[in-house]
Amino acid sequence: MLVQKYKDMLSGKSVIRQLSEFATARGQEIGYENVFDYSLGNPSVAVPKAFTDAMIEMLQTEDTSVLHGYSPSLGITSVREAVAASLERRFGLPYRKEHIFMASGAAGALAHAFRLVTEPGDEVLTFAPFFPEYHPYVDLSGAVLKVVPPDTRTFQINFDVLEEMLTEKVMAVLVNTPNNPSGVVYSAETLKRLADVLTDRSRRYGHEIYLISDEPYREIVFGGTEAPCVSAFYDNTIMCYSFSKSLSLPGERIGYVAVNPRCKDAETMVNMCGQISRGIGHNCPPSIIQLAVAKVLDQTADLSVYETNMNLLYNELTRLGFECVKPGGTFYIFPRALEEDSVAFCQKALKYDLILVPADTFGAPGYFRMAYCIETKKVERSLPALRKFVKEIYGR
């Protein structure tokens, strides 16, 4: 018999995907260039040439059995060394290869992190607004995701509610900064206070509470914003990184788990990741992609377009009277809808070929997300549509 829980999931189609399909269909009618598709968080800028050059050079010169051979289950040793050295250089923590596990993107990294520190029934806390895929990621691992409601004034952490929800059953707290969908970057003050709470509760409950830090947007930070390194604040931090956004490689499934070198069980935890892989069919990310990213670790795609787009949108939205926290990074912005029901709001926007995502599944009803990883010209062309929509429907 087919397993019911997965069968049931088939009917619950993601809102984002539905909207993205609508955008594609509408594009076939009026030309996709005329659809202002803010639905998908799919990087739009080119992969750095150095990555492509590295791939071609290896393909032209390397022995194929080296290039395409099995990677050790923790990742290729030289790649782990390079990642550790880069992290040490950037963040000043003494990372060594023993702290690095190469994973298939952030999703792969998180799948390992949850299984490292939670038994079935244990709780994982995260903070709204949050990436809706955290639900299947956590829930299907056997743990239970609980969501701390947002502080909508700043989209930093709502500490009062956190302290209530942080019971003995919580084994891990999951943060995502810079944040999808709010675009907000957690401040040093927020991270310090979070670390203090976790340290205090770990002591009180007699067990570690791990901080799982999902950092795919780490490199997309806008001028004037400081993006502190989460691991620097709390020893028991498991960093989950992906190159999807920084190098525009979402399809190549490459990232890593980096356990804080100051975490007392760091090396054991990395070795355990290799065991977890055996159960989930993971078996390390593609060899050639590991080798290629290792050659461009300190580079990124040209991410400046995201800041340009953010400024265009932020200025227009605030001018139109939207309540909106200015993003410090990512390629998302997260304004409050102009009516209580953000689903209805986004539905009405469709008539103006504006594809906006209502934020109910992000844990912040009443808000909506715009993913502005699209061409700046298209953002510019969308502004009159946005003005028209707001004027005609809401009289502003």
Add this chain to the structure above:
Amino acid sequence: MLVQKYKDMLSGKSVIRQLSEFATARGQEIGYENVFDYSLGNPSVAVPKAFTDAMIEMLQTEDTSVLHGYSPSLGITSVREAVAASLERRFGLPYRKEHIFMASGAAGALAHAFRLVTEPGDEVLTFAPFFPEYHPYVDLSGAVLKVVPPDTRTFQINFDVLEEMLTEKVMAVLVNTPNNPSGVVYSAETLKRLADVLTDRSRRYGHEIYLISDEPYREIVFGGTEAPCVSAFYDNTIMCYSFSKSLSLPGERIGYVAVNPRCKDAETMVNMCGQISRGIGHNCPPSIIQLAVAKVLDQTADLSVYETNMNLLYNELTRLGFECVKPGGTFYIFPRALEEDSVAFCQKALKYDLILVPADTFGAPGYFRMAYCIETKKVERSLPALRKFVKEIYGR
């Protein structure tokens, strides 16, 4: 707290890996060319030039956002179509893209297959000798792996014991033909009889029993051997394929699940795979690798060296009096050791720099495996060592 079951696994180091590490260490002493390392099933022949050319051409000409962008969760549509067309051409079953789910190698494919059809506590049956990784693959999915002991005369299926063990709790039967470690290919007669048993029991128990067919060695079949398509015999077959061996790409993690088009729930099952992925951090195999294998689907690396090596070893082993079923495919051979305790036997062989793997963990104590995916010259140079070992230790 760290999860104990994964921590415990750290102490149970695989015998194959220990032997492979011994071989590497010994290689540093006497030169690796003098170590007759038959431990690892790592393809030794070059990747087809057409694959490398396809990769380079795409890197030189394609838009990077297409080439490295997110793949749909079931795999890139054109790739699924190409795989389906190739399977239909070769095996005459009406495969369409709706039956294909692109996976990260056979390990990834199997991880999805087990989760499709088993709830925690359900049983999966497989046949000794078997690939030892099946244990963590199945057991960590929540199901329970039970092993039908071997028919050591032929290494086909031991049907008498199968019929006893095939209780109502069994939801899936897992076969691997051509087989690691025996090298044996299941005959049409075996597969027909297996299908009859499964059909009969499915009816009797009132639930489907799925046949999961792990086929990474499908393309490595030796002259004179017929390798029947497992799916042609039984409608409820889930084929799990990997390009690791056929294209010598084990590190690139590329394969697929192909659900038999005659299976009544085929399309639903493929869609369910996309849901299972969300829980195990899978998220499709690397985009560029999907696109590249689609261009060389009907090609293989030059696999003839494996047959050459097999004949050299089979002739020498039988000449020396080893009991041994002649392999019909793969790059393994599986003789009976010259003493009851095959661990002791393999231990003694180490003194002759012969790295042989005792078969206890393969479910066939008393036997040993040789993985002859090494240079033919090295196989030839190993024969005097084999003769010397057998003569000095066993007086033959």
